[in-house]
Amino acid sequence: MDLIKFAIEKFLYPLMEARRGNQVRANLRWLQDSERRPAHELKSLREEKLRRLLLHCVEHVPAYRQYKELVPQIVADPMAALRCFPVLTKEAFRLNPESFIADDADRSALIANNSGGSSGQPVQFFMDRRTVEFYEAARWRGLGWYGITPGSRSLLIWGNPFELDKLAERRYRLTERYLKNRRIIPAYALDPAAMPQHWRLLHRYRPEYLYGYAGALTLFARLLKEQNLPCRVPLKAVVSTSETLHPWQRELLEEVFAAPVVNEYGARDGGIIAYQCPAGGMHLSAENLIAEVADILTGELLPPGERGLLLVTDLNNFSQPRLRYQLGDEVIAGEHPCSCGRVMRLLEETCGREDDIFLTTGGRFVHGVAFANCIKRLPEVEAFQIVQLAPAEAKVLPVTRGGQEPPGLDGVKADYQALLPGTRISYQLVDKIPPSASGKIRYAVRQFPLPHD
Numbered sequence: 437m438d439l440i441k442f443a444i445e446k447f448l449y450p451l452m453e454a455r456r457g458n459q460v461r462a463n464l465r466w467l468q469d470s471e472r473r474p475a476h477e478l479k480s481l482r483e484e485k486l487r488r489l490l491l492h493c494v495e496h497v498p499a500y501r502q503y504k505e506l507v508p509q510i511v512a513d514p515m516a517a518l519r520c521f522p523v524l525t526k527e528a529f530r531l532n533p534e535s536f537i538a539d540d541a542d543r544s545a546l547i548a549n550n551s552g553g554s555s556g557q558p559v560q561f562f563m564d565r566r567t568v569e570f571y572e573a574a575r576w577r578g579l580g581w582y583g584i585t586p587g588s589r590s591l592l593i594w595g596n597p598f599e600l601d602k603l604a605e606r607r608y609r610l611t612e613r614y615l616k617n618r619r620i621i622p623a624y625a626l627d628p629a630a631m632p633q634h635w636r637l638l639h640r641y642r643p644e645y646l647y648g649y650a651g652a653l654t655l656f657a658r659l660l661k662e663q664n665l666p667c668r669v670p671l672k673a674v675v676s677t678s679e680t681l682h683p684w685q686r687e688l689l690e691e692v693f694a695a696p697v698v699n700e701y702g703a704r705d706g707g708i709i710a711y712q713c714p715a716g717g718m719h720l721s722a723e724n725l726i727a728e729v730a731d732i733l734t735g736e737l738l739p740p741g742e743r744g745l746l747l748v749t750d751l752n753n754f755s756q757p758r759l760r761y762q763l764g765d766e767v768i769a770g771e772h773p774c775s776c777g778r779v780m781r782l783l784e785e786t787c788g789r790e791d792d793i794f795l796t797t798g799g800r801f802v803h804g805v806a807f808a809n810c811i812k813r814l815p816e817v818e819a820f821q822i823v824q825l826a827p828a829e830a831k832v833l834p835v836t837r838g839g840q841e842p843p844g845l846d847g848v849k850a851d852y853q854a855l856l857p858g859t860r861i862s863y864q865l866v867d868k869i870p871p872s873a874s875g876k877i878r879y880a881v882r883q884f885p886l887p888h889d
C-alpha cells in the first residue's frame with residue numbers, strides 16, 4: 437500500500453480545502469460530472485461562463501473597456517460577441533500587460549508566470565488561484581480516465597525548474613516526494629552512463645505513471661532500449677506533455693513501457709487545453725476554455741478539419757483575462773464526436789508550436805516536422821536540431837552515433853535545400869542538444885518573427 441498516496445488523498449487534500457479553501461477536488465468532481473451531460477447542457481454552461489467573462493472584461497479590464505457597446509450582443513449571444521474582439525498575439529499582449537489586469541483584481545493574490553514568446557522573449561502574465569485550480573482539475577480529470585488519482589505515485593522526466601541553492605533544493609525534493617508523491621529525473625541527466633541508476637529508481641520506486649516532455653520521455657525510452665534495460669513496472673500510463681508527440685515517439689514509448697501513451701496538451705499560458713481519452717480522442721477542456729482556429733495568414737476563422745492557429749479564451753481567469761489569445765500552436769479542430777461518448781469537442785491534430793514553422797526566402801511556410809521526417813531515415817542520427825536564424829540562413833546540429841558524419845547525410849542535405857531553397861544551410865556535428873531553459877529539447881527553432889507577428 438502506498439502510504440503517501442493514502443495520506444495525500446485522505447488528509448492533505450481535505451486539509452487544503454478546510455484551511456485554504458482549495459477547490460481542486462470540487463472542480464474535479466464538477467468536470468467529471470459535466471463530461472457525461474448532454475451536449476446542449478455543456479453548450480449553455482459554456483455560454484453562461486463566457487457571458488460573465490465578457491461582461492466583466494468590458495466593465496473592469498482597461499484593454500477591453502472600448503468594447504462596451506458590445507454589451508447587448510454579449511447578453512444575447514456571447515459566442516458571436518466574442519468574435520467582435522480582436523485576436524490577441526503574444527507580441528500585442530507584451531506591449532502592455534498591465535492593461536489586461538482587471539481593476540477589481542486582488543493584486544496581492546495574483547500568481548505570476550511566464551512563457552517563451554515566438555521571438556524568444558518571455559511573456560509575463562498573471563493568473564489567480566481559481567484559474568490554477570481549474571487547470572489542475574482538468575489534468576486530474578484526464579489522468580482519471582486511466583485510473584490515476586491526485587495521490588498516485590509518478591516519475592517525472594523533467595527539466596530542472598530553476599537554479600536552486602542547496603537548502604531550497606532539499607525543500608523542493610521533500611515537497612515533491614511527500615506532498616506530491618513524485619520523483620524527478622532531470623532531463624539534462626539523461627546521459628547513457630546514468631541509465632542503470634535511473635532504471636533501478638524506476639523499479640524500486642514503482643510509479644503508477646510516467647510524466648514528461650515528449651522529447652525527454654523518448655530519449656529515456658531509447659536509452660533504456662539500447663542498454664537492454666527492460667521496464668518491468670506495470671504502468672497505468674506514460675503521459676507526454678507540452679511538446680508535439682510524433683507517431684514514431686508514441687510507438688517507441690508503447691514498445692518500451694507496454695502502457696497506454698497519453699498526450700496531454702497544455703501550455704503555461706493556456707492551462708490544460710486538451711487531454712487524450714482511452715479511445716484516442718484529444719478532448720478540449722471545454723468547460724475551461726473556448727477554442728477557435730484561425731487562418732495563419734488572413735486570421736479568418738476556419739471550420740473543423742482545417743489547420744490553423746489556435747486562439748484560446750480562458751473562461752476562469754478574471755484577474756488578467758486574455759480573449760482570443762494566440763498561443764502560437766497550429767491545430768485542426770475535429771469534425772466528429774468521440775466514440776467514448778464524452779461531450780467535449782476534439783482536436784484532430786495538434787501540430788506544435790508556431791516557432792516550429794519555418795519561412796522560405798520565397799515566403800512559403802515549412803513545418804519543422806518536415807525536417808524531422810527527412811533525417812529520420814538515418815539511423816545513425818540520435819538527435820538533431822535545426823535553427824533558422826533568418827529566412828536566408830539556417831544551421832543543422834545533428835548528434836550521431838560515434839560522432840561520425842553518417843553516409844546518407846548528403847541525401848538529407850539535398851532534401852533540406854529543396855525545402856528551404858535560397859537558404860544557406862550549415863551543418864555541424866554536436867555531442868548533444870542542450871535543453872532550453874524550460875527543459876524542453878526542441879528540434880526545430882525559428883529565431884525571427886513571421887511576417888504577421
Ligand SMILES: [Zn+2]
Binds near residue numbers: 719
Ligand atoms: Zn473520447
